[in-house]
Amino acid sequence: MKKTKPGSTSRREFLKKAGAATTAAGAATLAAPAIIAQEPIKWRFQTYAGSALGQHVTKPAIDAINNASNGELQVELFYADQLVPTGELFRALQKGTIDAVHSDDDSMASPTEVRQFGGYFPMGTRHALDVPVLFHQYGFDKIWSDAYKKVGGVVWLSAAGQDPCNFNTKKSLTSLDDLKGLRLYSFPTAGRFLAQFGVVPVSIPYEDAEVAVQTGELDGMAWSGITEDYAVGWADVTDYFLTNNISGAWIGSWFVNEKRWADLPEHLKAVVMASVEASHEYRNQWYWGGEAKLRADGTKLKVQTIPKEQWREVEAAASKFWDEVAEEGEIAAKVVGIFKEYDRIRQAAGGIYNAG
8 A cells, every 4th residue: 555655645535534524514504594594583563553653652662673683583563453453452462462562551451450540540640751750760660560460461561651631622622611522532541531521432443533533423532642633634633732631641551472572582672672762762752842843833723721720620630530549459549649649749849840
């Protein structure tokens, strides 16, 4: 057999090593696509908001999640009533028909003990920043989280404030008596509260509200501030905007199906939370700036105000409403107690803190 020089390689040894290397490279090539081609996690997400409003209140967070998740999590956004009616959102989320939701507890018929405090709890807030203060400084975050753990199937993620609950109507409103007989689209608890002043709450799908005003089925809405009225087209079908509000800020939350959240890797949970929290800031400035600009320069709605001495009757009724709600259970009493303490502090602070 032919000998090779020290340090040299025979043709047979070379081919043997090359074959082994080729086999290893082939195995690596075959294994790589399994990692690269891994299917992204996909969520179906529905918001309480219609498509025009949803561009501002929900879509920024969804876009942020999709952009920051590096293709690992893709969230498909659906607007009000597109997958299920808003009043069925909780059950659909709990069952896993929908993976995540942006809504208030009241509108989505949450079976929790905090349901009526979501949305517009009468006179519970004065401004949008009251909401994160109540959740992060006064313990609402733990109360909400525990309430959903108790029911099961749904995880509460975060809450934020938005716009006040004013009135936009076809009819001029200059006194409390003008509220009598008004057929208004509103939130469940807000409508229940307003009924004592003669308002007739009407429950219809969100996207039908504008047409309902045009056909005379509705006289207007007690649903939002003036920013939304212009953004969603309601300012085109109503004539007046009442500056008096029954609540200074909507309390809305983000929820996710319990199993979907448990299955999500920790780094993607961080992406979701960061995106949601960042979107709160956008909504705050969009609403706050719009409320001022459109009251001052808006041309579609005539701005009116019911005198303060009359509106104090509404505020007194809200205080009585709080006491009635507090009698409904331990959690209700605890939440109302926090509202009362925070209201005491706001009143003592005065100025912008207690301005409606």
